Amino acid sequence: MDDATARELLGAYALDACDDGEAAAVEAFLERDGEAAGEALRLRETAAWLGATAALAPAPGLRETLLGRARRMRPSPAEGGDDPALRLFRAQTDRFEALLDELTPDQLDVVTFNGLTVRELVIHMAAMESAFAASVGSPTVDDVDAVAIEPRTYEMIDRFRDRPVADARELWRRSVDALAAWAEHGHGRVAVPGVPGLDLSRHSMLVTRAFETWTHDDDVRRALGRPLVVPPPEHLRLMADVSTRGLPLGLLALDRVREGRRAIVRLTGEGGGVWTVPFEMGANRVVEGAEADADLVLTVDVVDWCRMASQRLAPAAMAFTTEGAAELADDLFAAAPAFATL
Amino acid sequence: MSDPALRVTRTTEWERAVRERLVAGEDAALGECYDQYSSFVYGLALRVIGDVRAAEDVTQDVFLCLWERPEAFDPDRGALRTWLGTLAHRRAVDHVRREEARRRRALRDAAQASVTPDVEEMAFALLAAERVRAALVTLPDEQREAIELAYFGGKTYREVAVVLGIPEGTAKSRLRLGLRRIADALEPGTGAEG
Numbered sequence: 001m002d003d004a005t006a007r008e009l010l011g012a013y014a015l016d017a018c019d020d021g022e023a024a025a026v027e028a029f030l031e032r033d034g035e036a037a038g039e040a041l042r043l044r045e046t047a048a049w050l051g052a053t054a055a056l057a058p059a060p061g062l063r064e065t066l067l068g069r070a071r072r073m074r075p076s077p078a079e080g081g082d083d084p085a086l087r088l089f090r091a092q093t094d095r096f097e098a099l100l101d102e103l104t105p106d107q108l109d110v111v112t113f114n115g116l117t118v119r120e121l122v123i124h125m126a127a128m129e130s131a132f133a134a135s136v137g138s139p140t141v142d143d144v145d146a147v148a149i150e151p152r153t154y155e156m157i158d159r160f161r162d163r164p165v166a167d168a169r170e171l172w173r174r175s176v177d178a179l180a181a182w183a184e185h186g187h188g189r190v191a192v193p194g195v196p197g198l199d200l201s202r203h204s205m206l207v208t209r210a211f212e213t214w215t216h217d218d219d220v221r222r223a224l225g226r227p228l229v230v231p232p233p234e235h236l237r238l239m240a241d242v243s244t245r246g247l248p249l250g251l252l253a254l255d256r257v258r259e260g261r262r263a264i265v266r267l268t269g270e271g272g273g274v275w276t277v278p279f280e281m282g283a284n285r286v287v288e289g290a291e292a293d294a295d296l297v298l299t300v301d302v303v304d305w306c307r308m309a310s311q312r313l314a315p316a317a318m319a320f321t322t323e324g325a326a327e328l329a330d331d332l333f334a335a336a337p338a339f340a341t342l
Numbered sequence: 343m344s345d346p347a348l349r350v351t352r353t354t355e356w357e358r359a360v361r362e363r364l365v366a367g368e369d370a371a372l373g374e375c376y377d378q379y380s381s382f383v384y385g386l387a388l389r390v391i392g393d394v395r396a397a398e399d400v401t402q403d404v405f406l407c408l409w410e411r412p413e414a415f416d417p418d419r420g421a422l423r424t425w426l427g428t429l430a431h432r433r434a435v436d437h438v439r440r441e442e443a444r445r446r447r448a449l450r451d452a453a454q455a456s457v458t459p460d461v462e463e464m465a466f467a468l469l470a471a472e473r474v475r476a477a478l479v480t481l482p483d484e485q486r487e488a489i490e491l492a493y494f495g496g497k498t499y500r501e502v503a504v505v506l507g508i509p510e511g512t513a514k515s516r517l518r519l520g521l522r523r524i525a526d527a528l529e530p531g532t533g534a535e536g
Contacts, residue, residue, distance in 0.1 A: 008511070011518025012499040016435045017492035019500075041420050043518070046525040048427030050493055052471045053478075056385035058401055059394075063376055066402050070372050070409045091410065227391075227399045227437040232411050 001025035007036055014043035020301045021319050024268035069098045085206040086183050088235045092210040093176045095229065096125075096217045100169060103220075108165055112219040113312060120153075121216055123160050123168045127153040129175035131193035132209065136186060138178040141171055148194025179209065195339070207242040210235070215310040230303055236271025240302050243309045243336060244275040245286045250335030252281050263296040263328055265305075272302035279331065297323040298332060309336040357422045364412035372409050379423065380405075383430045390434035390496050400433045431493070438496040477527035484508075485520030492517055 001022070006029035012018050013026045030037040073094045100122065108119040116124055128149055130141045144159070146152035160168050183206055189199040200208065218228050230236070244265050251257055258279035265275045276291040278284035290297075300308075300320035307313035315333040322329050363371035383404050388397035404426055408415060415425045478486055484506070491502045503513035 008514050008518070009499075011516075011521045012492065012514055014521060015489065015492040015517055016432050017497065017499045017502065017517060019498060041424075042525050043521045044428055045420060045424045046521050046528060047431070047493060048421075048424045049471070049474045049528060050478075050489070050524070051386035051389075051427045051431060052382050052423075053474050054385040054389035054494070055381040055471065056388060057381045058384040058398060062384075062398055062401065063373070063380070066376060066405055067369055067373055069402065070369055070406060073406065073410065225396075227396050227403065227433060228440070229403055230433075230436075232407060232414070234411070 001029070003029055003033065003036075010036065010040050010043060014040060014047045019319060020269065020304070021299075021321070024301070069101075072098065083183075084234065084238060085203045085210075086180065088231075088238050089176075089183070089206040089210045089213075090180060091235065092213040092217070092231065096213050097169075097173065099217055099220060107224055110223045112216075112223040114219065116153075116157075118220055118223065119165045119168075120157050121219060122165055122172060123157050124149075124153045125213070125216060126160075126168045126172035126175065127156045128193075128212065129172055129179060129209070132190065132205065133175040133178040133182075135191050135193055136179065136182040138182055140175045140178050146194075152194070179206075192339075198339075204242050204245075207238050211239045211242070211306070211310065214239070214306075215312060218307075218312060231271075233271035236302055236306065237273060239306055240267050240271065240273060241275070241288075243306065244277060246339070247277045247332060247335045248279070248281045248286065250338030251279055251331060253338050254331075254334055256331045256334060257281075258328065258331065261296075261325075261328065262291065262294045263298055263332060264290045264294040265332065266290070266297060266299040267302035267305050268299060269302045277332070279328070295325045296328040298329050299323075305336070308333065309340070311337045311340045354421075358417050360422075361412050361415055361417060364408065369409075372405060375408060375422070375426075376405055379426050382423065383426055386427060386430050387434045389494050390431065391437055396437055397434070400430055400437065403433055404430045435496040473528055474524060477524040480527075481520050481523055485516045485523070488513055488516040489520045489524075 006026050009018055009022060009026050013023060016023075018026065026040075030040050073091065103118065109117050111117055112121050114121075126141075127144075130139070130144070131147060131149065131152055133140045134147075144152060144155060146155045156168075183202060187202055189201055190205045192198040192200060214229075214231055220226075221228050231239070244267075247265075256279070261279040262284070263277045263279070265277055267273055267275075273288065274290050275286055275288055276294060277286050298320060299322075300318055304313055304318045304320075308315055308318055315330075320329070360371050360374060364375075380401060384397055384401040387400040387404075388394065391397050391400070407429060408426070415422060478489075481489075487506060488502050491497045491505055492499060497505065499513045499517060500510055502517070503510045506513065508516075
């Protein structure tokens with residue numbers, strides 16, 4: 001987008017009336033034009049004052065609910081400390097638990113995206129986190145035969161059929177705490193339950209667990225018609241990073257290796273970034289930044305990318321642009337969710 | 343960064359202090375921010391979404407974002423009101439663009455009957471809000487319509503163009519010119535907060 005076009009969009013941008021691609025282009029323009037940035041801020045402030053004309057006090061109970069959640073959410077320095085992956089894992093799991101706190105009994109039977117009810121989804125979460133807890137040597141449940149996530153989920157749904165959902169939630173929480181406790185001091189690689197030969201670093205394990213938790217948090221919200229929550233940029237960034245770094249393995253798993261070819265994946269919006277991705281495993285690794293001579297430049301909103309990678313958004317429903325070998329984008333779209341489960 | 347004299351809202355010492363307290367993890371600071379701005383955030387979300395529960399969700403989400411990462415609010419890049427309002431509006435617009443705003447009207451009416459206005463925030467914002475309303479009234483009709491459709495209706499400028507039957511370029515310029523006029527009316531020296 002040229003500067004004159006971006007300048008014309010400043011009013012629409014301040015009112016959130018651009019599409020995502022345009023907003024990203026305007027933000028890039030504002031980075032390089034201080035005068036325009038000043039106008040954008042002035043118009044944003046004005047928009048906020050427009051909002052003030054609608055002021056209305058929320059119901060009195062909301063304050064206590066909010067402060068209660070805030071007290072539970074903020075990881076103290078002892079919990080996660082300076083480790084961004086552990087902070088992300090704690091933050092996402094705390095958010096999910098806060099969401100569970102608000103559910104009414106009838107909402108437990110609402111069917112979510114993957115066909116599981118909310119109650120079954122909680123059991124699914126317990127099945128996954130307990131499998132990972134066992135994988136790091138801290139088992140939280142006995143005598144569940146299945147290790148792979150889907151059969152384990154169905155086995156546990158049977159087991160918890162006549163029990164209150166609080167039991168599954170308690171197992172989930174205990175397993176999350178076991179993983180976090182391991183992560184405080186643990187290192188080495190973690191075998192992915194039910195996928196022989198696939199293991200993850202401690203960092204990737206924490207980030208992918210957080211990513212999955214966010215995805216299911218979204219599932220519950222979507223099923224109940226509630227607004228979706230977008231994680232803060234530094235958390236999005238971690239999930240986007242792990243997701244792009246996993247692309248070569250996904251391509252290999254799907255037999256879509258293209259030797260010598262590379263793509264620049266440009267994820268826009270707060271928490272986004274740029275990665276150069278080879279279409280093969282081996283000496284060429286995924287690196288941050290745009291390397292020269294890529295075959296494809298794929299540009300897409302970071303939140304859309306994450307939702308696509310978790311199979312909650314079809315590639316066709318994303319607003320993305322390509323430069324170069326556009327057909328390679330289909331390989332990336334296939335590879336991104338290669339290891340997604342339910 | 344703009345010349346401070348041209349800024350619509352000035353960052354206050356209270357905002358700087360409260361940010362430091364949030365960084366230190368003091369939950370009373372979050373309570374103060376909530377008391378000051380909850381009516382603003384909730385009212386805006388409700389006006390855009392038209393659903394009490396979803397507006398409460400957005401309100402919680404906005405204040406929890408501030409709680410989780412107070413560093414993201416940079417007093418040198420605008421006031422806390424702008425930061426909260428921008429986040430609240432984006433969240434609300436995301437929601438309505440995703441969901442059909444099916445329950446909008448009925449629930450909006452019910453909501454307005456069932457809640458009590460927050461006197462402090464209302465008083466705080468009253469003067470400025472009155473000035474904004476006054477500025478809105480003096481805008482040419484076509485600019486006011488475009489701004490209301492975009493901001494409170496959650497429509498993109500392209501949708502505004504379709505609704506009003508005007509070219510997209512015209513919609514863009516109406517939004518920009520209209521907002522500028524309101525900004526001029528709010529400028530320090532002519533009143534408002536500052």
